[in-house]
Amino acid sequence: MADSLPKKEISLVIFDCDGVLVAGEHLSTALMSAEARKYGWNITDKEGDAIFSGGELKKIGELIAEKSGAVLPSNWSDMMERRIAEMMKIKAxxxxxxxxxxxxxxxxxxxxxVGSNSSSQEMKAKFERTGLDEHLEDERIHSARDLNIPKPNPDIYLHAAQEEGVSPENCIVLEDSDAGVEAAVRAGMTCVLLRDPAKPGTKFDGVIRIAHLSEFPGVVRQIATNLS
Known part of the structure; x- marks a missing residue:
């Protein structure tokens, strides 16, 4: 974490979901990798995790169809959404x-x-399973899948700011994926990247990097000029 950070008023904190609040995206990507193999794309779970992590189900289905040459059911994304939600009720x-x-x-x-590419159904399952629903109100949880405009588009974060009635420049986003970082940067928001120090960083300038969630409140305190 940088010792000196730019100061500004912070009016809203926005969290991504997977990899930031809830662990287990590797379970979802493993399920998608199994689906890819079922349709003829010979891919390992490790390869699938690198390719599918942070992605949108519709785009993942299209990629599986392209790589396998198979025709996926028209409701594949909806079926996977339900399967992931059911899995997260048990494993999140x-x-x-x-x-x-x-x-x-x-x-x-x-x-x-919260602003995530996950569906509302999936996030509900995750937050109820982990108990984080005690701190997160349903109306403050936003799904880019429901908006049908996934990250790296900035729309989910701009929507969250609009719902709060604050300017994007006064928002800080906590992310872990490249697509999410791009979405936050394109939205004009301060972005903090949660990532293992051994892993590559981001191509975007001005992104603050931390290795553990315990560092994030300190970053907010350093930046926010409106804390008492």
């Missing part, structure tokens, strides 16, 4: 430190929202 776990981090941000009297 929080990212290490997620609940403590959320509580610390709430204690700063900063409003929070």
């Amino acid at each position: 776990v929080t990212v290490d430190g997620a609940e403590d981090m959320i509580i610390e941000i709430i204690d700063m009297n900063l409003p929070i929202r």
